[in-house]
Amino acid sequence: MTIETPAGTPAKIPVWKTTLECYRLTFRNLGDLLRFSWPWLLLLIAVSGALYWGFWETEQEALKTSGGSNVLMLLTLIVSTSIGAFIAVPWHRLLLLGEKQDLATGMKIGTKHRPYLLWALLLGVLPMVPLLALASLFPWGPASSETELMTVSEMNAIMALISGILIFVAMSLFTTRLALILPATAVGHSGVDWREAWAITRGNTWRLFWASVIIILPLMIFYIFVTPHDVSASAAPATIAEADELARRITFTLWSVLEELLAMFTGMVLVAFLSLAYRHFTGLPDPESTSATPPAP
Numbered sequence: 150m151t152i153e154t155p156a157g158t159p160a161k162i163p164v165w166k167t168t169l170e171c172y173r174l175t176f177r178n179l180g181d182l183l184r185f186s187w188p189w190l191l192l193l194i195a196v197s198g199a200l201y202w203g204f205w206e207t208e209q210e211a212l213k214t215s216g217g218s219n220v221l222m223l224l225t226l227i228v229s230t231s232i233g234a235f236i237a238v239p240w241h242r243l244l245l246l247g248e249k250q251d252l253a254t255g256m257k258i259g260t261k262h263r264p265y266l267l268w269a270l271l272l273g274v275l276p277m278v279p280l281l282a283l284a285s286l287f288p289w290g291p292a293s294s295e296t297e298l299m300t301v302s303e304m305n306a307i308m309a310l311i312s313g314i315l316i317f318v319a320m321s322l323f324t325t326r327l328a329l330i331l332p333a334t335a336v337g338h339s340g341v342d343w344r345e346a347w348a349i350t351r352g353n354t355w356r357l358f359w360a361s362v363i364i365i366l367p368l369m370i371f372y373i374f375v376t377p378h379d380v381s382a383s384a385a386p387a388t389i390a391e392a393d394e395l396a397r398r399i400t401f402t403l404w405s406v407l408e409e410l411l412a413m414f415t416g417m418v419l420v421a422f423l424s425l426a427y428r429h430f431t432g433l434p435d436p437e438s439t440s441a442t443p444p445a446p
Contacts, residue, residue: 162353162429164360171364171421174244175414181243182417185255186236193232193413194406200224201405205398226274229409229416234269236413237420238262241335244424247436265334272328276320279313318358325357326350331420332427341431349430357426364422368415376404 175182183190204221238261239250248254326347333341341349350357377400427433 160429162356162360162426164356164363167422167425167429168360168363171418171425174425175418175421178243181250182236182240185239185250185252188252188256189232189236190410190413193229193409196228196232197225197409198402198406200228201402202398205401208401223274223277225405225409226277227270229412230269230273231266233413233416233420234266235262236417237269237331238265238335240417240420241332241424244421245332245336245428245433245436261334261337265331268330268334272324272331275324276317279316279320321361322354322358325361326354328357328423329427329430332423338431350426353430360422360426361419364418365415368411371411372408376408 200221204224208221235258236255238259239248239255242248243250327343329341329346329350330343333339333346428435
C-alpha cells in the first residue's frame with residue numbers, strides 16, 4: 150500500500166503539543182501496550198539481566214581505566230532495540246490505524262518486522278558509533294595525582310568527548326528526519342522510503358530533534374539523580390568480603406535491568422511521537438478508536 154503525501158512545504162510540527170500528546174496516548178493505552186508486549190518485556194529482563202550479570206567483572210576492570218565497557222553498552226543497545234522493534238510494530242498500528250492488538254498479534258512476527266528491525270538498528274546505533282569509537286580511542290583513566298595538572302591524554306579525552314557530543318547531535322539530527330520510515334514500514338506504506346521521509350520533514354529538523362530530547366529527558370534525569378552510581382564503580386579495598394561483592398553485583402544487575410525497562414517505556418513514547426509526526430506530515434486520518442477496531446487481515 151502506498152500513501153499520497155501532502156505537496157508543498159511541510160507544516161511545522163508543534164513540539165510541545167505533540168510531545169504532551171504522545172505521553173497522553175501512551176498512558177491512555179498503557180494497558181493495551183502491556184497486554185501484547187509482556188512476553189517481550191520478560192525476554193528483555195532475562196537477556197539484559199544475563200548480560201549485566203555476566204559482564205560484571207569485565208565492567209569492573211573497564212571502569213579502572215575508562216568509563217565502562219563499550220562492548221556491554223553496544224550489546225545491550227542492540228538487544229533492547231531489537232526487542233523494542235517487535236513491540237513497536239503493533240504499537241504503531243494501534244496508534245495509527247486503531248487496530249486492536251492482543252497477545253497473539255503482539256507475538257506474531259510478520260513481513261513488516263524484518264525491515265522495521267533493520268531500520269531501527271541502523272537509526273538507533275548510528276548516532277552512538279562516534280561516541281563509542283572516541284571512547285575507545287581516548288578512554289578516561291584515573292588521575293595519577295590530585296595535584297597533578299591535566300595531562301595531554303586527559304586533554305585529548307576532553308576534546309574527544311566534545312567532538313563526540315557534536316557528532317552525536319549531528320547524527321541525531323540526520324536520523325530523526327529519516328525515522329518516519331519506521332511508522333511507514335509498520336503500517337505498510339511502501340511509498341514512504343528514506344527519500345520521501347527526508348522530503349516531508351524538510352524545515353522540521355530541529356523541531357524533531359528537540360521533541361526527542363524532551364521525551365528522553367525524564368530518563369536522563371533518572372540516570373543522573375536516581376541511579377546509585379556506586380553500584381558499578383568499585384572503590385572498595387581489596388579485602389572486601391565476597392558477600393559484599395555479590396551484593397554489589399546483584400544490585401548492579403537489578404538497577405541496570407530497571408533502567409532497561411524504563412528505557413523501553415521511553416522508547417515506546419518515542420514510537421508514539423513518530424506515529425503522531427507521521428500522521429502530521431502525511432495527512433493520515435486519526436482513527437476513530439484506538440481500542441475497538443478489529444485488526445486488519
